[in-house]
Amino acid sequence: MLVQRDARRRWLWTAAAAVAAYALLTVAVEVTWRPLVEQDAVVSAAAHRLALEYPMWRAVMAAVTRTGDTVVLLSVLAFTLGFLLRRRLLAHLGFVCAAVAASAALRLTVHALVARHRPDEMLSWAAGWSYPSGHTSHFATAALLLLVLVWPRLSTRRQRIALVAVVGGWAVLVGASRVALVVHWPSDVLGGWLVALVGVPLTIVTHAAWRNHSRP
Template identity: 30%
Template sequence: MQQTIAAPQRDLRPLLALVATAAIGVFAWLAVSTEFGHSLAAYDPAVTTWTVRMRHGLVTAVAWPLTHLGGTLGLTLLTLAVCALLLLRGRREHALVLAGAMIGSSSLTVLLKLVFARSRPAASLLLGEPASSWAFPSGHAFNTGVFAGVLAGFVLFSTTAPARKVLAAAAACAAIVLVGLSRIYLAYHWLTDVLAGWSIALAWLCVVGVIVLTVRRRPRMLPAGGGPRAPAAGSGRPRDQA
């Protein structure tokens, strides 16, 4: 016979599923908005025009490093570096979660861009070379959200001090927002592209969380007799006091 052991803990999966559903709903609303050019998407040209007019040399100098860090090459190198560090520290599960989350978000980015095939802002507004992919959703916003979100999740669900958890969450939010805004500032994306990237990133993070919690909650199997044994009668050992 085998015994099943499962550590009792609060099940966060229903909450994560609810948040994921809400985030997907926001993404769907944005998708419909951009498809028909109404609601929030109607303000996209005005937002981009205003952003272009407000450009400043110092802001541009900051926007470029941010947008490069949130790009395919930047996030790939960061993911490989963090996964290597996690493996060196013996955190194989963390490395697997990060790698899996990033592979999934990258694949979803390509698929969603092909499905919606939305054009980017005019090339004349760009600061840089035109991009070859479609606009919706912003891959920078999506993938940066997943990368920073997973790392923040490692801290939030750890036993570290609350102050460090707050710091990790704040740093993740700052990185996600700044990278997304840099895409609007450089005129590579419309506002709704970035908002869609953030919303689908939140949904995907919740899905990853549900998967991780489901795997962790699977009962571990121990062979019969593998657990702690009570002392034999007459062994002369004192009983533990309650």
């Protein structure tokens, strides 16, 4: 998987900005920064009222959030790895594995260190600590990986816009569904998106550097 120098520089800046934002957000969550806590509470209370007032909205959000379940994502990952293996795209396969591992390690480490409690009035079952959102980070990572792998294979601008709209839009919806069902605070979801924006770009830069170094 080859990445041009200019593209590698853009990915590096993306990762740097995401690292800074994720660090600031994590500190704010850890110290229970009052403006963040209050805003989380306001949005969660509004989401709770909306879901109770409109059962159809709640049902739609529940259906959306199930697409981000571990079983679904593991199935997609297994299919992707199998496809890359059959095509003997070993560099791409190694990149996907490394990106998934990097994002998971980053999320789980912060997840355990911060140990934030979930909202009290959850409208769906959820276990474990709250920050950052696992559904959100997993699906955002998968969406970003699909964009990276599929984008170069599309020949028209319309196809690329459609790809971003579908994959990126669904990743946003999965994160929003976690707030809509009051199983995560809004800042948990923001943290989940930032995990993907740290893990995938850093893996791209590292993988590209390794490929360039190992090339004869």
